[in-house]
Amino acid sequence: xxxxxxxxxxxxxxxxxxxxxxxxxxxxxxxxxxxxxxxxxxxxxxxxxxxxxxxxxxxxxxxxxxxxxxxxxxxxxxxxxxxxxxxxxxxxxxxxxxxxxxxxxxxxxxxxxxxxxxxxxxxxxxxxxxxxxxxxxxxxxxxxxxxxxxxxxxxxxxxxxxxxxxxxxxxxxxxxxxxxxxxxxxxxxxxxxxxxxxxxxxxxxxxxxxxxxxxxxxxxxxxxxxxxxxxxxxxxxxxxxxxxxxxxxxxxxxxxxxxxxxxxxxxxxxxxxxxxxxxxxxxxxxxxxxxxxxxxxxxxxxxxxxxxxxxxxxxxxxxxxxxxxxxxxxxxxxxxxxxxxxxxxxxxxxxxxxxxxxxxxxxxxxxxx
Amino acid sequence: xxxxxxxxxxxxxxxxxxxxxxxxxxxxxxxxxxxxxxxxxxxxxxxxxxxxxxxxxxxxxxxxxxxxxxxxxxxxxxxxxxxxxxxxxxxxxxxxxxxxxxxxxxxxxxxxxxxxxxxxxxxxxxxxxxxxxxxxxxxxxxxxxxxxxxxxxxxxxxxxxxxxxxxxxxxxxxxxxxxxxxxxxxxxxxxxxxxxxxxxxxxxxxxxxxxxxxxxxxxxxxxxxxxxxxxxxxxxxxxxxxxxxxxxxxxxxxxxxxxxxxxxxxxxxxxxxxxxxxxxxxxxxxxxxxxxxxxxxxxxxxxxxxxxxxxxxxxxxxxxxxxxxxxxxxxxxxxxxxxxxxxxxxxxxxxxxxxxxxxxxxxxxxxxx
Numbered sequence: 115x116x117x118x119x120x121x122x123x124x125x126x127x128x129x130x131x132x133x134x135x136x137x138x139x140x141x142x143x144x145x146x147x148x149x150x151x152x153x154x155x156x157x158x159x160x161x162x163x164x165x166x167x168x169x170x171x172x173x174x175x176x177x178x179x180x181x182x183x184x185x186x187x188x189x190x191x192x193x194x195x196x197x198x199x200x201x202x203x204x205x206x207x208x209x210x211x212x213x214x215x216x217x218x219x220x221x222x223x224x225x226x227x228x229x230x231x232x233x234x235x236x237x238x239x240x241x242x243x244x245x246x247x248x249x250x251x252x253x254x255x256x257x258x259x260x261x262x263x264x265x266x267x268x269x270x271x272x273x274x275x276x277x278x279x280x281x282x283x284x285x286x287x288x289x290x291x292x293x294x295x296x297x298x299x300x301x302x303x304x305x306x307x308x309x310x311x312x313x314x315x316x317x318x319x320x321x322x323x324x325x326x327x328x329x330x331x332x333x334x335x336x337x338x339x340x341x342x343x344x345x346x347x348x349x350x351x352x353x354x355x356x357x358x359x360x361x362x363x364x365x366x367x368x369x370x371x372x373x374x375x376x377x378x379x380x381x382x383x384x385x386x387x388x389x390x391x392x393x394x395x396x397x398x399x400x401x402x403x404x405x406x407x408x409x410x411x412x413x414x415x416x417x418x419x420x421x422x423x424x425x426x427x428x429x430x431x432x433x434x435x436x437x438x439x440x441x442x443x444x445x446x447x448x449x450x451x452x453x454x455x456x457x458x459x460x461x462x463x464x465x466x467x468x469x470x471x472x473x474x475x476x477x478x479x480x481x482x483x
Numbered sequence: 484x485x486x487x488x489x490x491x492x493x494x495x496x497x498x499x500x501x502x503x504x505x506x507x508x509x510x511x512x513x514x515x516x517x518x519x520x521x522x523x524x525x526x527x528x529x530x531x532x533x534x535x536x537x538x539x540x541x542x543x544x545x546x547x548x549x550x551x552x553x554x555x556x557x558x559x560x561x562x563x564x565x566x567x568x569x570x571x572x573x574x575x576x577x578x579x580x581x582x583x584x585x586x587x588x589x590x591x592x593x594x595x596x597x598x599x600x601x602x603x604x605x606x607x608x609x610x611x612x613x614x615x616x617x618x619x620x621x622x623x624x625x626x627x628x629x630x631x632x633x634x635x636x637x638x639x640x641x642x643x644x645x646x647x648x649x650x651x652x653x654x655x656x657x658x659x660x661x662x663x664x665x666x667x668x669x670x671x672x673x674x675x676x677x678x679x680x681x682x683x684x685x686x687x688x689x690x691x692x693x694x695x696x697x698x699x700x701x702x703x704x705x706x707x708x709x710x711x712x713x714x715x716x717x718x719x720x721x722x723x724x725x726x727x728x729x730x731x732x733x734x735x736x737x738x739x740x741x742x743x744x745x746x747x748x749x750x751x752x753x754x755x756x757x758x759x760x761x762x763x764x765x766x767x768x769x770x771x772x773x774x775x776x777x778x779x780x781x782x783x784x785x786x787x788x789x790x791x792x793x794x795x796x797x798x799x800x801x802x803x804x805x806x807x808x809x810x811x812x813x814x815x816x817x818x819x820x821x822x823x824x825x826x827x828x829x830x831x832x833x834x835x836x837x838x839x840x841x842x843x844x845x846x847x848x849x850x851x852x
Contacts, residue, residue, distance in 0.1 A: 127522070135529030142532070145540050146525035149518040153496070156515035160504030163511070171514050176589065197589075220545065220566075 115169075116210045116234035117158055119150025124227070140185025144214075144224040148174070151211035151230070158209050169207040172197060174214030174223075179233065181215035181223045188215060188223035190232070193240045202241075210237060231292035238301045245302045245316070252287045253307040254314035255280070257480040258332045262468045265481035269330065271316040276330050276423055279457040283421040284335030293317065321425070328426035328433060329478035334471045336418040336464055338368060338385040340449065341394055345379045345409025352406055353382060359402045365390045369419070369452045369459065379409075383450055385461065388415060417449060418467030421459040422474055434458050440477040446470050484538075485579045485603040486527055488519025493596070509554025513583075513593040517543070520580035520599070527578050538576040541566060543583030543592075548602065550584035550592045557584060557592035559601070562609045571610075579606060600661035607670045614671045614685070621656045622676040623683035624649070626849040627701045631837045634850035638699065640685040645699050645792055648826040652790040653704030662686065690794070697795035697802060698847040703840045705787040705833055707737060707754040709818065710763055714748045714778030721775050722751060728771045734759045738788070738821045738828065748778075752819055754830065757784060786818060787836030790828040791843055803827050809846040815839050 118124075127147050131138055155171035162169035178194035201208040212230025217223045225232050231248070238246035254268040255277060272280075274297040281290040288305050296303045296317065306314025346352055353372065360367055370384040386394045391413055398411050427433040437458055441448055446469065450461035462470055475481060487493075496516050500507055524540035531538040547563030570577040581599025586592045594601050600617070607615035624646060627635040641649075643666040650659040657674050665672045665686065675683025715721055722741065729736055739753040755763045760782055767780050796802040806827055810817055815838065819830035831839055844850060 130522070130526060131529060134526050135533045137532045138529055139532050142525040142528040142540055145542075146522055146529075149521045149525075152518045152521065153499070153515055156511040156518075157499060157503050159511040159514075160500060160507055163506045163508050164504045171511055173514075173591070222542070 115158070115207060116212045116230055116237060117151065117154050118212045118230040120154050120157075123150040123153070141221050144185050144188075145222050147224050148211065148214040148222055151214060155209045155211045162207060162209070167207055168205060169209050170201050171209045171211070172201075173211050174233070175216035177208070177210045177233075177237070179215030179236075181217050181225070183217040183219050183221065183223070185217075185221075186224055187226040188217065190215060190225070190236055191218065193236060195237065195240050198237070199241070228289055228291045231289065232295050235292070235295045235299050235301045235303075239299045243301070245304050246296060247304045247306060248288055248292060249306060249308035250287050251308060252305075253310065253312060254305055255285070255288075255317070255331075257330065258471055258475045259285075259334065262334065262471050263332070263475045263481075265475065267480065267482040269315050270313070271318065271321055272330060273321050273425055274317060274319060275456055276321075276425055277317050279421070279423045279454065280331050280333050283419065283423070283457065283459060284333040284337075285331070327424065327479065328430045329422050329424035329480065330426075331423050332420065332471050332474045332478070332480065333423065334418060334420045334467050336467055337388060338417065338419065339388045339391045340383055340385050340414040340417045340461060341391070341398075342381055342383040342412045342414070343398060343408055343410075344381050344412060346382055347407050348378050348380050355406060356382065356398070356402055357384075359397050360386075360394055363393060363397050365394050365397065369450055369461065371450045371452065385417070385419070385450070391415065416464040417461050418464040419459050419461050420467055420470040420474065421457055422478060423457045424478075425456045427458070428455055436477060437474060440473050441470060444469065444473050446473075484527070484576060485581045485599055485606060486520065486523050487581045487599040489523050489526075492519040492522075510590050513554045513557075514591050516593050517580065517583040517591055520583060524578045524580045531576060531578070536576055537574065538578050539570050541570075541577055541579045543580055543602070544585035546577070546579045546606070548584030548605075550586050550594070552586040552588050552590065552592070554586075554590075555593055556595040557586065559584060559594070559605055560587065562605060564606065564609050567606070567610070597658055597660045600658065601664050604661070604664045604668050604670045604672075608668045612670070614673050615665060616673045616675060617657055617661060618677035619656050619674060620677065621674075622679065622681060623674055624654070624657075624686070624700075626699065627840055627844045628654075628703065631703065631840050632701070632844045632850075634844065636849065636851040638684050639682070640687065640690055641699060642690050642794055643686060643688060644825055645690075645794055646686050648790070648792045648823065649700055649702050652788065652792070652826065652828060653702040653706075654700070696793065696848065697799045698791050698793035698849065699795075700792050701789065701840050701843045701847070701849065702792065703787060703789045703836050705836055706757060707786065707788065708757040708760045709752055709754050709783040709786045709830060710760070710767075711750055711752040711781045711783070712767060712777055712779075713750050713781060715751055716776050717747055717749045724775060725751065725767070725771055728766050729755075729763060732762060732766050734763050734766065738819055738830065740819045740821065754786070754788070754819075760784065785833040786830050787833040787839075788828050788830050789836055789839040789843065790826055791847060792826045793847075794825045796827070797824055805846060806843060809842050810839060813838065813842050815842075 159169040159171045180192040181188035198208045212233040213225040215223050256266045258266040260266045277293050303317040368385045372382045446462050446466045448460045452459050528538040528540045549561040550557035567577045581602040582594040584592050623637040625635045629635045646662050672686040737754045741751045815835045817829045821828050
């Protein structure tokens with residue numbers, strides 16, 4: 115068992131550090147933050163002991179996690195799970211503190227926020243476990259958000275590629291980092307509820323279903339806004355300059371669409387997280403616009419993205435057509451389109467996002483009984 | 484620098500354990516409790532870094548404290564201070580987590596409440612430090628409680644034996660355990676304020692004063708009550724049975740005085756902490772009294788103890804006489820007397836304790852300017 119700090123403890127520890135220090139040396143921040151997981155593993159073992167389950171806590175160091183010396187975001191170099199294996203062989207549940215290790219300089223290190231998943235997956239890998247079970251507050255991965263689509267179904271299995279597309283386009287759980295780590299280490303995940311024993315969703319390299327449906331899920335995201343840069347001269351290097359300026363200001367651009375207009379200029383539209391919208395407009399207005407000869411910037415907060423995802427679309431032409439037809443037939447206008455090999459996303463008006471999800475979920479045959 | 488957990492944190496961690504577990508396995512309790520010091524050392528190093536002082540935190544394990552496997556109350560077996568020495572040699576302040584170590588089974592251990600003093604003294608010993616500075620909320624050791632005797636003076640030095648008698652008879656700071664540990668390891672202490680740079684009180688094997696006064700301090704304690712067992716048959720083994728019964732019930736008896744009466748019976752008076760008074764009466768009434776043929780038990784909550792302390796009394800007869808005369812001259816009746824080689828204690832009425840302290844402080848020439 116690998117566990118994280120309880121509740122908001124990591125945030126509280128960071129607040130304490132803010133109160134005493136501006137410099138916050140990394141070595142000491144890691145000593146501080148890892149105390150949260152240390153308390154959690156000890157309390158967990160006590161609770162297990164009361165249930166008659168023999169358990170032993172292990173810090174990252176005791177569990178054999180050797181990391182580099184990059185404090186606050188250390189990377190695992192090696193795992194020596196001798197003590198964890200001894201415990202398992204003795205019938206004792208090892209309870210390992212997540213997101214921590216000991217550096218090659220023998221200092222305490224922290225693997226970063228969400229690092230407990232890294233610990234769990236790495237331990238599953240080194241112990242050659244069949245699967246890494248990820249206990250969450252959802253009972254599995256669903257074909258759409260059940261709050262929006264009551265007929266959404268829990269999937270018994272899904273591939274890493276599909277789940278990564280889902281988390282990237284609005285599926286909130288599991289966290290993308292957990293999925294990436296498991297995918298990178300080829301450790302199958304079982305995403306399940308921390309509160310019931312029902313089976314959740316198995317995530318692996320290949321889907322376990324005999325007959326794969328073409329589309330597995332419909333996701334949506336209303337946390338982004340759209341910016342359109344109007345009248346961009348159509349010459350090489352313009353887009354590069356524009357997006358380099360945004361990247362330099364740490365603005366994470368998601369979808370990008372460009373249309374060439376008749377008069378030798380183009381319009382470039384892209385989405386950014388809504389909280390970065392004003393900053394992104396500022397970067398363009400106050401620097402890049404003049405330099406590139408851009409006419410203006412139009413922003414639109416009232417947009418949302420709806421995506422259909424499924425590895426089956428690779429061998430089934432017509433998915434995009436079905437998606438566009440479904441939206442058109444229901445009076446939903448498409449503003450932007452982007453695709454990957456196993457995903458098609460459309461930007462639509464924010465107030466039509468939920469309808470779009472519902473119609474597409476039905477159109478692709480995902481509704482449950 | 485050796486530091487403890489902040490504020491009430493250790494109490495809070497114990498409360499958390501109470502909420503999740505009745506069994507509270509020692510190994511896990513130690514993992515939990517030691518998290519408090521871990522947070523404290525990290526925050527201290529951050530604060531020092533902000534002041535431009537290079538500092539590094541060390542857990543008990545990192546500082547080289549090897550202990551036995553007796554969880555919650557581990558004993559130090561060996562200290563390997565290599566990393567602490569390296570830090571000092573590099574001009575870095577080592578900040579060591581108090582009261583913790585790593586057992587010979589490589590588990591985290593806790594040295595018990597107040598164990599940070601043990602850590603500090605043991606580290607001072609192994610580093611061959613000149614002195615172990617104990618930073619407290621008092622500026623040193625005083626010749627009497629300054630709240631009772633405004634003329635009380637801070638002592639520049641005192642011997643361990645004298646300070647131990649003082650803490651045993653009511654002087655609240657420093658904690659007796661710190662003094663005992665330092666005394667046992669022959670590590671001189673400097674008891675001083677955490678809030679000012681004024682010199683405090685040096686505590687060593689020998690007094691540093693050229694000319695020692697006979698009496699160094701007057702202490703008092705009103706936390707005890709008196710019990711008198713009346714009509715005890717005067718034969719061997721009776722007192723032993725009585726005090727064994729109290730000890731078996733974990734009642735800590737302090738002063739004991741016995742007088743033989745004319746009729747072949749004796750009265751035995753003794754003091755116990757007031758919170759144990761009812762329990763002590765019960766132990767005697769409901770068991771020992773009948774067995775020993777005791778007539779009855781009389782308890783008195785309204786008592787206090789006043790003590791004069793000084794190694795000089797060994798070679799200066801007449802200290803006891805001066806003490807008794809001073810009390811008598813001021814109308815203070817003495818209820819019980821007990822003595823050690825360097826201390827005389829009298830039990831008096833509780834409402835006369837403060838007067839007694841003031842008169843004795845003056846009588847023995849301790850008043851400042």
